[in-house]
Amino acid sequence: MHLNEAVAKRIKELCNERNMTQYNLSMKSGVPQSTLSTIMSCSFPSMKVRIIYEICEGLEISMKDFFDSPIFDRENLID
Numbered sequence: 001m002h003l004n005e006a007v008a009k010r011i012k013e014l015c016n017e018r019n020m021t022q023y024n025l026s027m028k029s030g031v032p033q034s035t036l037s038t039i040m041s042c043s044f045p046s047m048k049v050r051i052i053y054e055i056c057e058g059l060e061i062s063m064k065d066f067f068d069s070p071i072f073d074r075e076n077l078i079d
Contacts (some may be wrong), residue, residue: 001076001077002079004047005043005071006076007039007052008039008041008042009071010031010067010071010072011025012040012041013069014059014066018059020059022040025058025059026060028057028058028059029051029054029058030058031054031058035059
C-alpha cells in the first residue's frame with residue numbers, strides 16, 4: 001500500500017480503538033475536518049509531519065506509537 005493509504009488506515013484504526021469520529025479527532029487535534037477527510041480519502045499525495053503530530057496530539061499518543069504498527073513495515077509499503 002502507498003504511504004498515504006497506510007497513514008489513513010492507521011488513523012482509522014486508532015480512532016476505532018478510541019471510539020472517536022473524524023469530527024472528534026478534528027476537535028481534539030485542531031486539524032480541520034476538511035484536511036482529515038482529504039487524508040482519509042487518500043487524496044493527500046503527501047503530508048507534513050506537523051499534521052501527523054497534531055493528529056497524534058488529538059489521539060493522545062506519541063508519534064512513535066503512531067508509526068509502531070506493521071502497517072508501516074517496509075514490506076507493506078510501495079513507492
